[in-house]
Amino acid sequence: MISWRCILSPNKGSAGIDGRTVYDLAAFVQQHWPRIGAQLLAGTYRPQPVRQVEIPKPKGGVRKLGIPTVLDRLMRRRLKLTVNEDKSAVGRPWERVFLGFTFTRQGREKRRKVSDDAITQFKNRVRKITRRTRGRTMQTVIDELAVYLRGWKGHYGFAQVKSPIQDLEKWVRRKLRCYHLKQWGRSGYRQLCKRGVSVRLAWNTAKSAHGPWRLSRSPGLAQALPRQYFMSMGLPDLVDR
Structure with a gap:
């Protein structure tokens, strides 16, 4: 900046x-x-x-x-x-990227949209913050994420096409569910039950042969760790509601 x-x-x-x-x-x-x-x-x-x-x-x-x-x-x-002649080009607004934005074209209407490169950079940063090997508490991870997300929103919240940003919100929560599941380890079944998941669903989730990333979008994890849970820990939304 x-x-x-x-x-x-x-x-x-x-x-x-x-x-x-x-x-x-x-x-x-x-x-x-x-x-x-x-x-x-x-x-x-x-x-x-x-x-x-x-x-x-x-x-x-x-x-x-x-x-x-x-x-x-x-x-x-x-x-x-x-x-820079090598990096400069002339093109339609929806073919170019400036400050992380591009434009969509729907008839005569042009709408600001977060560029694909900006989304890739966002995911790379979130992956770095939520790396399993960092060995930190969920609250510490969310505190660091919150700082980055607020800054990112301050810049890209200006986009008019909101669906890609909403998808990023869901993806961040999925990353955090995956992080939680890895931290729980063998206590996953007890942790799910503790958070109100039924015995059968908790058992099927905890004993599933699928890996943590695939399970992070399962009904059991979504019920145990909803959006409100992460909000209560200070995770900000990227799109105002």
Whole structure:
């Protein structure tokens, strides 16, 4: 993520011709991202003129300074100004990826969607946090996950196509059920019964020949470890309800 200090420097956040300061930028980008993102993806984004100011010189006189808008400064930091010919291409918005987003096309409607690469990176990070070999308690794992998920949601919650994010929610809970099952080991039957699963279902689940990952989507695990259980431990949703 871009630090606000990068945008504040070198003019300490002075406003450009639009009068918008760095402290107004986050709200502005969130409100106008559909237009800005579409322009960036289509290659039609154009910086605004700079605001001309005069700065006194130490030995007298003044020098002229051009101050871009804070939005243009952000775009320059994001895009690095230099065009990499090997990685640059021209294409339709739904064929390109920018900041982890792409666009779907349904008739004339364009909708923001989390890119496939962003989803892959998300899963890789969650896999790392929930690795069995780390030997940590479920609460510790969820606390670390919660920090990552809130940050991820802060960026990708802006997507309009919610179904892939809802699928990720389910996948995260499945990973946590798998983690629980591995931790229970031979006490799986008792743990399931303790959580209200019937004797027969608990026995069939605990004694199943299937591995933990396949069992993580079984009715017994879903009943013993529902969404509300993980919420009570501090696991945030990725989609607001």
